[in-house]
Amino acid sequence: MSRYRIGVYPGTFDPITNGHIDIIKRGLRLVDKLVIGVATNSSKDPLFTLDERVKMVEEATLPMASDAKVDYEVVQFNELLMHFAMRMNADIIIRGLRAVADFEYEFQMTGMNYQINPDVETVFLMADPKYQTIASRLVKEVALYGGKIEGFVPDKIAKAVQAKLDERNGRE
Numbered sequence: 001m002s003r004y005r006i007g008v009y010p011g012t013f014d015p016i017t018n019g020h021i022d023i024i025k026r027g028l029r030l031v032d033k034l035v036i037g038v039a040t041n042s043s044k045d046p047l048f049t050l051d052e053r054v055k056m057v058e059e060a061t062l063p064m065a066s067d068a069k070v071d072y073e074v075v076q077f078n079e080l081l082m083h084f085a086m087r088m089n090a091d092i093i094i095r096g097l098r099a100v101a102d103f104e105y106e107f108q109m110t111g112m113n114y115q116i117n118p119d120v121e122t123v124f125l126m127a128d129p130k131y132q133t134i135a136s137r138l139v140k141e142v143a144l145y146g147g148k149i150e151g152f153v154p155d156k157i158a159k160a161v162q163a164k165l166d167e168r169n170g171r172e
């Protein structure tokens with residue numbers, strides 16, 4: 001029996017990195033529709049506003065999704081992940097796993113999510129080894145101290161990070 005499968009890939013995307021993009025590319029092979037959920041996550045004190053993050057995700061991924069001929073949407077959310085997934089009618093939640101460090105948090109979150117709704121499966125994907133160690137937090141840190149981030153994020157995003165940091169420095 002074939003049916004229309006919907007996946008949600010949630011994250012903060014502050015900013016979107018080549019690691020995220022690799023996971024999205026893989027996710028597109030698994031579903032008929034992929035929804036990228038951009039979380040408000042004000043507790044993480046994001047560098048970019050929610051609207052900026054959504055726009056950056058769209059710019060970096062829309063062509064890839066249309067090439068894959070998969071229905072695709074970038075949606076912001078400010079609610080429990082499982083509630084968001086249910087609102088999107090998702091069958092699966094996609095998460096990326098980097099190293100052991102991600103495991104503990106993902107393990108707990110998946111366990112809690114299964115209690116809220118056991119019918120939505122969580123699927124873990126690993127990025128290509130050359131992207132596995134990339135983290136938004138480190139990208140920002142490297143840029144803050146004047147390092148090059150071009151290999152970690154698309155060029156346009158690297159410029160946006162630099163501009164944002166310059167803007168912040170100018171204000172201080």
Ligand code: ADP
Pocket residue numbers: 010011012013014017018019020023041094095096097098102125126127131132133134135136
């Ligand atoms: P969150 O605040 O939910 O951790 P992130 O934007 O940091 O949001 O990450 C979103 C998802 O992408 C998470 O599942 C995270 O583990 C995964 N991810 C981030 N970077 C990578 C990477 N380099 N390789 C694989 N997965 C990644």
